Amino acid sequence: MKIRPSKGLTFEDVLLVPRRSPIQSRRDVDTSTRLTDGIRLNIPVISANMDTVTEAKMAIAMARSGGIGILHRFMTIEQQVRQVRQVKRAQGFIVEAPYTIPQSASVMEAAEEMRLRQVGGLLVVDASGKLAGIVTRRDLLLAPAGFQRLEEVMTPRARLVTAAPGISREEARALLYQHRLEKLPVVDENNQPRGLITAQDVASPTHNPLATLDGREHLRVGAAIGVSASELERAAALLAAGADVLVLDIAHGHADHCIEMVKTLRRQFPAAQLIAGNVATREGARELAEAGANAIKVGIGPGSICTTRIVTGFGVPQLTAIMDSVAGVRDSGRDIPVIGDGGIQKAGDLVKALAAGAETVMIGSLFAGTEEAPGSPVIRDGQKVKVVRGMASLGATMGRREAERGHDESAESAEDWAKVVPEGVEAVVPYRGGVAEVLTQLVGGLRSGLSYGGAHNLRELQENAEFIEITPAGIHESGSHDVRKL
Ligand code: XMP
Numbered sequence: 001m002k003i004r005p006s007k008g009l010t011f012e013d014v015l016l017v018p019r020r021s022p023i024q025s026r027r028d029v030d031t032s033t034r035l036t037d038g039i040r041l042n043i044p045v046i047s048a049n050m051d052t053v054t055e056a057k058m059a060i061a062m063a064r065s066g067g068i069g070i071l072h073r074f075m076t077i078e079q080q081v082r083q084v085r086q087v088k089r090a091q092g093f094i095v096e097a098p099y100t101i102p103q104s105a106s107v108m109e110a111a112e113e114m115r116l117r118q119v120g121g122l123l124v125v126d127a128s129g130k131l132a133g134i135v136t137r138r139d140l141l142l143a144p145a146g147f148q149r150l151e152e153v154m155t156p157r158a159r160l161v162t163a164a165p166g167i168s169r170e171e172a173r174a175l176l177y178q179h180r181l182e183k184l185p186v187v188d189e190n191n192q193p194r195g196l197i198t199a200q201d202v203a204s205p206t207h208n209p210l211a212t213l214d215g216r217e218h219l220r221v222g223a224a225i226g227v228s229a230s231e232l233e234r235a236a237a238l239l240a241a242g243a244d245v246l247v248l249d250i251a252h253g254h255a256d257h258c259i260e261m262v263k264t265l266r267r268q269f270p271a272a273q274l275i276a277g278n279v280a281t282r283e284g285a286r287e288l289a290e291a292g293a294n295a296i297k298v299g300i301g302p303g304s305i306c307t308t309r310i311v312t313g314f315g316v317p318q319l320t321a322i323m324d325s326v327a328g329v330r331d332s333g334r335d336i337p338v339i340g341d342g343g344i345q346k347a348g349d350l351v352k353a354l355a356a357g358a359e360t361v362m363i364g365s366l367f368a369g370t371e372e373a374p375g376s377p378v379i380r381d382g383q384k385v386k387v388v389r390g391m392a393s394l395g396a397t398m399g400r401r402e403a404e405r406g407h408d409e410s411a412e413s414a415e416d417w418a419k420v421v422p423e424g425v426e427a428v429v430p431y432r433g434g435v436a437e438v439l440t441q442l443v444g445g446l447r448s449g450l451s452y453g454g455a456h457n458l459r460e461l462q463e464n465a466e467f468i469e470i471t472p473a474g475i476h477e478s479g480s481h482d483v484r485k486l
Contacts, residue, residue, distance in 0.1 A: 008052070008321075009345075009467075011319055013352070014470060015467070015468050015478065016352060017451060018453075019466075020454055022456075023454065029451065030080055030457040031066075031458065032457070033337070033360055033445065033458050035245065035295060035339075035359075036336065037335060039245060041068060041212055041360065042212065042257065043065065044350070044360040045062070045069050045360065045361060045363060045443075047068075047153060048070065048341070048364035049072040049222075049247055049249055050072055050364050050388075051396065051399075052368045052386075053097050053365075053374075054071055054072055055071060058370075058372040058435065059083070059087045059219070059221045059222075059373045060087050060219060061372040061436060062070070064091070065435070065439045066210030066439075067360075068212050069087075069222065070075075073234070074317065077233065080237075084221055084223055085241050086118065087218075087219050088218045089218075091208075092217045092218035093172065093197065094186060094196070094201075095196045098193060099119055099123070102124075102126075102127070103124050103132045104150075107140060107148055108151065109150075111141065114140075117421075118302075121182075121183050122388075124154050129193075131160070132151075132154075133154035133155055133157055134155050134160060134183060135153060135154040136155075139154065141327070161184060162180060162186065163185070164186070164189075165188055165195065169195070173202045182198060183196060183199070185197075210414060222242060222275070223246060224247045224249040225247070226250070227248065227261045230440060236268075246265070248262060248274065248277070250274065251392060252278075253276055253288060253297070262276050263292060266291065266292035275294065275296070276291070276295075277297025279321075279328075280298060280299065280321035280324065280325070281316065283328060285325035285326065285327075285338065286331045293336065294336055295339055295359075296328075296339065297339045297362065298318075298321050298331060298338055299342035299362075301314070302315070302341075303342035303424075304366075304388075305389060305390035306342065306423065307423050307425060308392070311421065318353070319356060326338050326356070337359035339358060339361065340353035340356070342361035344361050344362075344366060347441060347444070349361075350446055350449075351450075352467075354458055354461055355461050355467070356467075365429055366438065367435055367438065369431050369432040371431075372435045373479055374396055380435070385428040385430055386428065386429060388427055389425070389427070389430050390423065392423035393423075394417070397422060401416075
């Protein structure tokens with residue numbers, strides 16, 4: 001048995017000491033960073049792979065704002081793959097494999113297909129797969145009552161403006177504008193559909209200058225996988241669907257089976273970007289880095305819905321965990337980033353995590369209350385709230401078991417429930433509107449923080465950082481105090 005000589009610190013235990021600053025305006029700073037050694041982000045924020053936080057809608061919003069979302073893994077491989085595809089289709093100047101529907105389909109079938117696929121239009125094809133027309137949600141809305149066949153409501157091929165593969169963004173923009181179109185099918189010389197260009201996709205880079213895009217101008221997205229051997233199949237399917245990064249998501253990442261899985265993934269998918277975690281120690285970070293991860297996720301128990309430290313007695317306060325893990329990565333000789341996962345509630349926490357050496361942070365409960373998180377808001381005690389649950393909470397664990405073995409009420413006894421040892425809780429958080437607004441506050445705080453730290457960018461913030469430990473009186477003084485809040 002041994003006891004460490006130094007205390008473990010977390011965000012509230014410290015402040016950053018202000019420095020002389022060359023920054024004149026918050027606009028003069030650069031918040032870009034590395035998610036992995038192969039992927040850059042314009043803002044250092046990731047939405048957590050939790051089932052109350054990140055599905056496709058959140059991942060789209062996060063990437064549009066310059067961060068990235070990691071799709072949780074508590075769904076079938078097919079469902080997760082569908083979500084990756086949904087993100088990839090959400091934006092990009094050309095949708096490369098647009099959804100099609102046979103010309104012989106009915107109007108009702110087209111409406112159902114659009115609802116299922118969550119798209120506003122479908123290319124209509126004839127029996128040999130050639131483009132026969134296009135049908136959009138507007139056509140279905142405005143079609144005279146009694147029209148039942150798709151052919152009656154679609155815009156037929158003869159009246160369609162189309163583009164050839166290889167069209168540039170500017171050419172597409174000009175065509176869409178000239179004909180006041182919303183959708184422009186791309187067809188090859190045999191009239192086979194090769195893509196779809198939408199007005200919104202052509203225009204969107206102007207609206208989202210910070211968006212996180214892949215080489216084809218599609219939004220980037222990450223997806224979580226587990227540690228069992230069968231998860232290799234999930235990894236392969238996710239990568240084939242276009243996932244930009246895999247997150248090997250294990251509560252205790254400094255474990256033999258996790259290190260082995262990183263090595264296996266590295267061997268089987270040498271080009272894949274792979275984040276591994278979670279760890280909270282120098283040795284843990286070093287070993288995952290040596291095994292071949294492209295970034296290390298750090299945090300054992302700092303999360304708002306986590307009870308791991310209470311239930312098991314294990315954990316490391318998050319600021320210390322980040323600093324130790326950064327040192328561990330350095331020990332490995334690899335130049336890969338650390339992700340601070342959990343415990344971020346305020347912009348100041350984000351600044352401290354980055355100053356401590358993390359290059360991004362992962363956020364769960366703060367985003368669970370936003371519009372883009374799965375689930376609808378409910379009213380509780382007169383306040384609009386949304387649900388958040390730890391992925392090791394009782395409800396999430398039982399839900400997962402049910403999904404794995406299929407719903408069988410007879411098999412689910414009270415005893416089963418009693419055997420679960422949860423390491424997380426289920427809770428509600430205030431409804432917070434769109435995630436972009438929450439990000440504006442976080443990134444605004446970060447920009448101010450860079451100016452207090454005399455830093456033009458996150459690297460300088462880390463280099464310049466001097467932390468000062470504070471007392472409970474200092475913590476009290478740091479918040480608003482001795483006034484009655486309006
Ligand atoms: P925040 O504080 O942003 O933290 O809500 C999100 C992170 O918490 C972790 N997580 C858990 N940890 N039991 C735990 O000990 C759980 O049930 C649990 N669910 C999520 C996870 O790392 C997430 O990103």
